[in-house]
Amino acid sequence: MPEDLELDPVGRRDLADAAFNYAEEYLNALPGTPASYPPITPDLISRLAVPPAEEARPLPHLLELLSRALESGIDTSSGKFLSYIPSGGIYSAAIGRLLGAVTNRYTGGTHGAPGLIAIEAGVVRWMCGLFGLPDDSSGILLSGGSVANLTATVAARSRLGDEFAHGVVYTSERAHHSVTKAARIAGVHPNRIRIIAADASLRLDTGLLEKTIAADVAAGLAPMMIAVSAGTTDTGTVDPLAACARIAESIGAWLHVDAAYGGFFVLTERGRARLNGIEMADSITVDAHKSLFMPFGIGGLLVRDESQLVDSLEGRGSYMQDVPEHGREVPNYFAMGPELTRPPRGLEVWLALNLHGVEAFRTELDRMLDLTAWTARVLADLPEIEVIADPELSIVAFRSTAGDGTTRAIARHMNDSGDVHVSSTTVDERFIVRLAFLSQRTTADVARRAVELIREALAG
Numbered sequence: 001m002p003e004d005l006e007l008d009p010v011g012r013r014d015l016a017d018a019a020f021n022y023a024e025e026y027l028n029a030l031p032g033t034p035a036s037y038p039p040i041t042p043d044l045i046s047r048l049a050v051p052p053a054e055e056a057r058p059l060p061h062l063l064e065l066l067s068r069a070l071e072s073g074i075d076t077s078s079g080k081f082l083s084y085i086p087s088g089g090i091y092s093a094a095i096g097r098l099l100g101a102v103t104n105r106y107t108g109g110t111h112g113a114p115g116l117i118a119i120e121a122g123v124v125r126w127m128c129g130l131f132g133l134p135d136d137s138s139g140i141l142l143s144g145g146s147v148a149n150l151t152a153t154v155a156a157r158s159r160l161g162d163e164f165a166h167g168v169v170y171t172s173e174r175a176h177h178s179v180t181k182a183a184r185i186a187g188v189h190p191n192r193i194r195i196i197a198a199d200a201s202l203r204l205d206t207g208l209l210e211k212t213i214a215a216d217v218a219a220g221l222a223p224m225m226i227a228v229s230a231g232t233t234d235t236g237t238v239d240p241l242a243a244c245a246r247i248a249e250s251i252g253a254w255l256h257v258d259a260a261y262g263g264f265f266v267l268t269e270r271g272r273a274r275l276n277g278i279e280m281a282d283s284i285t286v287d288a289h290k291s292l293f294m295p296f297g298i299g300g301l302l303v304r305d306e307s308q309l310v311d312s313l314e315g316r317g318s319y320m321q322d323v324p325e326h327g328r329e330v331p332n333y334f335a336m337g338p339e340l341t342r343p344p345r346g347l348e349v350w351l352a353l354n355l356h357g358v359e360a361f362r363t364e365l366d367r368m369l370d371l372t373a374w375t376a377r378v379l380a381d382l383p384e385i386e387v388i389a390d391p392e393l394s395i396v397a398f399r400s401t402a403g404d405g406t407t408r409a410i411a412r413h414m415n416d417s418g419d420v421h422v423s424s425t426t427v428d429e430r431f432i433v434r435l436a437f438l439s440q441r442t443t444a445d446v447a448r449r450a451v452e453l454i455r456e457a458l459a460g
């Protein structure tokens, strides 16, 4: 490899050929490689965590190191990855990322790449429409759900104005921890973050919410935001969105819906029915790197009233005096989120959506719902297995009625096999195993193998 940083055409072609060959071999081998690897060894850490060399090193050597690095942890690119929230990482979006990086245009403000910003704004408007937000709603693609939840909290804080000193945030005990983290980062006093218990169906208890709000108002506090989940990470449960929206409206609080996991199921008929009420939200967190199968690094925040976002996040240095004002058609994304320089996330999503067509994503999400329904049905028929909450989206959570010890042993048996990887959570102080279906590489065979492993573990 020449040491010159600007590669000539031959250097570019050689590098691309080697990289694409590597990617091909990687993807072709995936069905046969395990879902997870043994713990990383100190020896491998010391080979990987080294300062970069002063002199150029050959690509084959670096790719060899990459392969070693990939042989550790969980293979989140595998269809056998059923733990946490899987991410598809579709190839077409990876190509979009490559093109975005090669063209390296600036999508922070309209002066840089208005064309790419228009592409992103089109994608965001499409997302707003999916959720039934009004025509003048808007949003921004961000790095993920956590940053989107933070950005929403900052907008809600801004709307409260001087009252913020008394502002209270309400969320459910089953909400993703990034919601309370966002409130803390946004400066909400820790004892003004109310964690509302969930009811027996694991949904936020609206009766308790109302009582808590009434007590806070009586004490002179100001309800700032109610943050609900459209698909909890633990069990995929959807909070009572419409009821919470009505409560928020009655007290003038901001309704934020964290739909990072569940959001794009709205593309399907079943998902749309389950997300009923989401159209009443002030803001919605989405994660294209979850239910839109994109590679890690693309989330988003959709807002009913864009001005609330811009009021809280606009800001520019004097060196930006020639940058046009924020506009609706071609927005200044630096005025809508915490980042200034940012990657052209919209390009990746746009390329993938248009290359495959939206219907392909709908079909895939429907397939995830089918795999989930099948798995839940089969597990519910197993003698010692209790399925926790009827799956609403694509997560099956279950436990052994024999107790935590047996449930843990089932999870261990499944993960030791290397044929699937599952993760766990705690519900009502009981150890629960979760199977999450959200990768385009997860086949019916993987679901069948997961069930078989559970049967094997039960048989001892």
Ligand SMILES: Cc1ncc(COP(=O)(O)O)c(C=O)c1O
Pocket (backbone or CB within 6 Å): 085, 143, 144, 145, 146, 147, 176, 178, 229, 231, 232, 233, 258, 259, 260, 261, 287, 299
């Ligand atoms: C419901 C929910 N909200 C927020 C997040 C945080 O998203 P990210 O990991 O993209 O920051 C997650 C992540 O799993 C999630 O499941």
